[in-house]
Amino acid sequence: MGSKKKEIALQVNISTQELWEEMLSSKGLTVVDVYQGWCGPCKPVVSLFQKMRIEAGLDLLHFALAEADCLDVLEKYRGRCEPTFLFYAIKDEALCDEDECFSQEKDNSEDEDVASSEKSCTLAIIKPDAVVHGKADEIIMKIQEAGFDILTNEERTMTEAEMRLFYQHRAGEEAFEKLVHHMSSGPSHLLILTRTEDAEDVVSAWRTFMGPCDPIVARREQPNSLRAQYGTEMPFNAVHGSERQEDASRELALLFPSFKFSEEVPKATLDKSGHEAKTKDED
Known part of the structure; x- marks a missing residue:
C-alpha cells in the first residue's frame, strides 16, 4: 500500500484540492507541471525529469501534473500558452543530511567520476x-x-x-x-x-x-x-x-550530472557590457 501511495505522489495528475494538499506534504522536492486542458502537459520534459529523479533518488524528487482549470490555487496560471513549472521543497529529516549522504552513496557506488584529478576534460x-x-x-x-x-x-x-x-x-x-x-x-x-x-x-x-x-x-x-x-x-x-x-x-x-570536476572552472571572459563573450563558431 505504501508503494502505491508513493507512485501516486510522484506522477498523479492533480485534479482536486485534496490531492494538491497531499502533494504539498510530500517530503523532498516536488516539480509540478501546470498545464492547460486544451494543450496537455509538456511531454518533452517528462523523460528529462524522470532521469533527474533516478539520479537524485526516488524519495528526494517527485513529479506531478496539474491542470490549471481544475484548481482555484492555480487560477493565475490559466490561459497561458507557455510551459509553467512550480517547485515545492520540504526537508525530510529521516533522509540523509541534505546533499551529504547522496554524495557518499555516489562515492561508494560504481566509479562514476570518470576524470582523473590531474586531467582536464x-x-x-x-x-x-x-x-x-x-x-x-x-x-x-x-x-x-x-x-x-x-x-x-x-x-x-x-x-x-x-x-x-x-x-x-x-x-x-x-x-x-x-x-x-x-x-x-x-x-x-x-x-x-x-x-x-x-x-x-x-x-x-x-x-x-x-x-x-x-x-x-x-x-x-x-x-x-x-x-x-x-x-x-x-x-x-x-x-x-x-x-x-x-x-x-x-x-x-x-x-553527465554525476561527473565531478577536480579543478577550478576558469572564469568566463566578459565583454565590456559584463556578458560572457562568445565566438560564433560554437558548435
Missing part, C-alpha cells in the same frame, strides 16, 4: 547524422588514434528539452530550432575526452581535430579534419565540441 558529441550513417565507430577509432583518451562513451537519444537548455545561448539565432530538432532526432554518442600527453589543452586540441564548423569550409581549409570527412552541411557536421573550458564544464555538468 572536454565534451565531444558524435551527432545523429554521423550515427545514422554508421560512422560512429570509425570516428571513435580516429579520436583514439589522434591521442585522445575516451573516459566515457554513452549512446543516448537526447530530448528537445535537454537540447534547448544545452543551446540556450543560441536561442535567438535563426538556426536554433533546426539545431535542437536535429540533435534530438536520434541517438548520439556522448564522449568525455582527455589527453594522456597534455602538450596541448584538450579543449583546443579537440576543436582543432574537428575542424571548422561548416563542413564545406572544413573540406577547403582542413580536409583531414572530422567535419571535412564526415560532415555534409550545417547543422549536419558530424561532431560537436565545447568551445572553451568553462563551456566544457557547463555542458558536462548538464549531460
Whole structure:
C-alpha cells in the first residue's frame, strides 16, 4: 500500500484540492507541471525529469501534473500558452543530511567520476547524422588514434528539452530550432575526452581535430579534419565540441550530472557590457 501511495505522489495528475494538499506534504522536492486542458502537459520534459529523479533518488524528487482549470490555487496560471513549472521543497529529516549522504552513496557506488584529478576534460558529441550513417565507430577509432583518451562513451537519444537548455545561448539565432530538432532526432554518442600527453589543452586540441564548423569550409581549409570527412552541411557536421573550458564544464555538468570536476572552472571572459563573450563558431 505504501508503494502505491508513493507512485501516486510522484506522477498523479492533480485534479482536486485534496490531492494538491497531499502533494504539498510530500517530503523532498516536488516539480509540478501546470498545464492547460486544451494543450496537455509538456511531454518533452517528462523523460528529462524522470532521469533527474533516478539520479537524485526516488524519495528526494517527485513529479506531478496539474491542470490549471481544475484548481482555484492555480487560477493565475490559466490561459497561458507557455510551459509553467512550480517547485515545492520540504526537508525530510529521516533522509540523509541534505546533499551529504547522496554524495557518499555516489562515492561508494560504481566509479562514476570518470576524470582523473590531474586531467582536464572536454565534451565531444558524435551527432545523429554521423550515427545514422554508421560512422560512429570509425570516428571513435580516429579520436583514439589522434591521442585522445575516451573516459566515457554513452549512446543516448537526447530530448528537445535537454537540447534547448544545452543551446540556450543560441536561442535567438535563426538556426536554433533546426539545431535542437536535429540533435534530438536520434541517438548520439556522448564522449568525455582527455589527453594522456597534455602538450596541448584538450579543449583546443579537440576543436582543432574537428575542424571548422561548416563542413564545406572544413573540406577547403582542413580536409583531414572530422567535419571535412564526415560532415555534409550545417547543422549536419558530424561532431560537436565545447568551445572553451568553462563551456566544457557547463555542458558536462548538464549531460553527465554525476561527473565531478577536480579543478577550478576558469572564469568566463566578459565583454565590456559584463556578458560572457562568445565566438560564433560554437558548435
